[in-house]
Amino acid sequence: MSLKPFNKLPELNTANVLLVENEERFQKKLADAIVLLENNVNVIVRLARSLPLPLENAESRPRIDLVVFIVHLNSEQSLLSAETSLKHLDSGYFLGKVCFLVTGARCGTLPYERLTSLKKMAATLNSPLLMTEDKTAEGVNTAAQRVLAVLRVAAGLVPMATGLYLSSLTRCTVPNDPDWQNQD
Amino acid sequence: MDAGELLENAKALAKQTSEYQGHLPPDAPAGRELPEAARAELLDECEDQFSQLQQLQNEIALAETESVQNPAFQTVSRANALTAELKEWQELQPKLLSSNPEVLLAVGKEELSRLNKQLEMVLSCSQAKRDKLKDVLKSEQEWLEEKKEVLKAATERVTALQDESDRLSEKGVLQDMKKKIQRVKDYHDNLLETLSDLLEEHFPLPHQEGNAKKKRKDLLPEPSVDLISLHDILELLMNKLLESPHEPYVEINGTFWPPYTEMLLRYGIASRHPEDCFKIRLEAFY
Numbered sequence: 487m488s489l490k491p492f493n494k495l496p497e498l499n500t501a502n503v504l505l506v507e508n509e510e511r512f513q514k515k516l517a518d519a520i521v522l523l524e525n526n527v528n529v530i531v532r533l534a535r536s537l538p539l540p541l542e543n544a545e546s547r548p549r550i551d552l553v554v555f556i557v558h559l560n561s562e563q564s565l566l567s568a569e570t571s572l573k574h575l576d577s578g579y580f581l582g583k584v585c586f587l588v589t590g591a592r593c594g595t596l597p598y599e600r601l602t603s604l605k606k607m608a609a610t611l612n613s614p615l616l617m618t619e620d621k622t623a624e625g626v627n628t629a630a631q632r633v634l635a636v637l638r639v640a641a642g643l644v645p646m647a648t649g650l651y652l653s654s655l656t657r658c659t660v661p662n663d664p665d666w667q668n669q670d
Numbered sequence: 671m672d673a674g675e676l677l678e679n680a681k682a683l684a685k686q687t688s689e690y691q692g693h694l695p696p697d698a699p700a701g702r703e704l705p706e707a708a709r710a711e712l713l714d715e716c717e718d719q720f721s722q723l724q725q726l727q728n729e730i731a732l733a734e735t736e737s738v739q740n741p742a743f744q745t746v747s748r749a750n751a752l753t754a755e756l757k758e759w760q761e762l763q764p765k766l767l768s769s770n771p772e773v774l775l776a777v778g779k780e781e782l783s784r785l786n787k788q789l790e791m792v793l794s795c796s797q798a799k800r801d802k803l804k805d806v807l808k809s810e811q812e813w814l815e816e817k818k819e820v821l822k823a824a825t826e827r828v829t830a831l832q833d834e835s836d837r838l839s840e841k842g843v844l845q846d847m848k849k850k851i852q853r854v855k856d857y858h859d860n861l862l863e864t865l866s867d868l869l870e871e872h873f874p875l876p877h878q879e880g881n882a883k884k885k886r887k888d889l890l891p892e893p894s895v896d897l898i899s900l901h902d903i904l905e906l907l908m909n910k911l912l913e914s915p916h917e918p919y920v921e922i923n924g925t926f927w928p929p930y931t932e933m934l935l936r937y938g939i940a941s942r943h944p945e946d947c948f949k950i951r952l953e954a955f956y
Binding site: 492493494495496577580581610611612648650651654 | 723724727730731741743744747748751752755
């Protein structure tokens with residue numbers, strides 16, 4: 487059973503975000519930063535290694551407003567795990583309720599293809615791709631700010647803005663790839 | 671912004687607030703309950719909204735199908751969703767607040783207090799910025815002063831070096847030499863003067879003495895020519911030596927008073943010509 491965006495009633499003044507990370511290295515720090523940053527609304531961060539989520543507490547689980555996939559470029563497994571997890575997500579999420587977080591893109595020794603394939607994936611799903619730095623506190627804070635900005639819109643807390651609208655403006659594109667241009 | 675600066679700003683803000691506190695009307699009691707009617711009206715509105723939401727949720731649950739994941743479907747569904755959103759926005763009517771004056775008052779108050787808070791933050795922020803800029807200006811001015819001093823010192827040094835190089839140059843050497851020559855000339859003049867003074871004092875003209883003796887001894891023959899002074903003899907000798915170093919001898923004639931000639935010879939100031947005893951020259955002192 488895949489995760490659906492609209493199968494439950496929303497709660498008042500609450501935003502739920504799900505951080506999916508295979509390595510469980512970065513999600514805890516990021517979750518703390520996000521919760522610390524937001525004061526006006528009730529932000530609930532849920533963590534997962536991969537999708538699908540376990541069935542036993544599916545009933546008590548609130549509606550997830552945004553799914554964030556954290557991908558470490560220095561591990562192939564990270565990318566593959568995110569790819570398999572994506573299959574368990576309802577297509578409704580790809581209308582502005584998914585975003586990708588990439589770490590380690592600054593390291594020059596990594597294979598470039600990994601970033602390219604990730605970019606292609608994000609572009610196919612019309613989702614934003616955020617580059618972040620997970621080593622420094624400042625980087626984590628910045629990442630939290632950006633995720634929070636997307637989350638507020640995705641949870642419907644910003645008047646006159648919807649996740650779909652935002653993702654149309656911030657979605658990842660791969661302009662230099664001829665394949666992609668053909669598809670477009 | 672460090673803690674001290676923050677504290678300063680807070681103090682300034684507190685001062686400002688206390689300054690214009692007098693112009694403000696007293697705050698309405700916070701947390702004053704809305705009248706029952708207004709409250710009920712708002713709650714009713716919320717109920718309506720929630721029932722509408724539930725209805726929509728049910729519709730979604732009924733309409734939901736297991737979706738297929740392929741890019742083409744994604745694109746189609748995205749296009750549909752975007753079209754729907756566009757339509758929704760085009761048909762959207764701005765929703766007004768409840769017209770109940772009590773509700774409007776509460777909302778307005780809240781809005782104003784939030785605005786006030788934000789403006790206070792802007793004020794303190796801009797003050798901090800201004801103070802920081804002042805500090806920067808001060809440090810820049812200090813820096814400028816320092817640079818000016820450095821420039822002054824460097825200019826002085828350049829002048830000193832130029833003076834030194836001038837002194838070492840050809841012109842400087844020439845001037846140095848001229849000075850030395852002048853000094854030597856002065857010394858020379860001084861020497862000549864002393865010599866002439868000495869000669870005048872101790873070796874007077876012989877004919878004066880001769881005149882004095884003449885009164886006592888009339889036997890001595892009167893010299894046929896005017897005698898010259900020892901000064902003149904020495905001058906003659908010196909000039910001859912300097913003018914023709916190859917032939918420094920001067921012929922003794924009648925104008926030379928013999929005792930002076932004798933004295934010069936005896937004290938080794940002059941010497942006779944080895945072959946001609948009527949010729950003398952100044953001894954070579956150099």
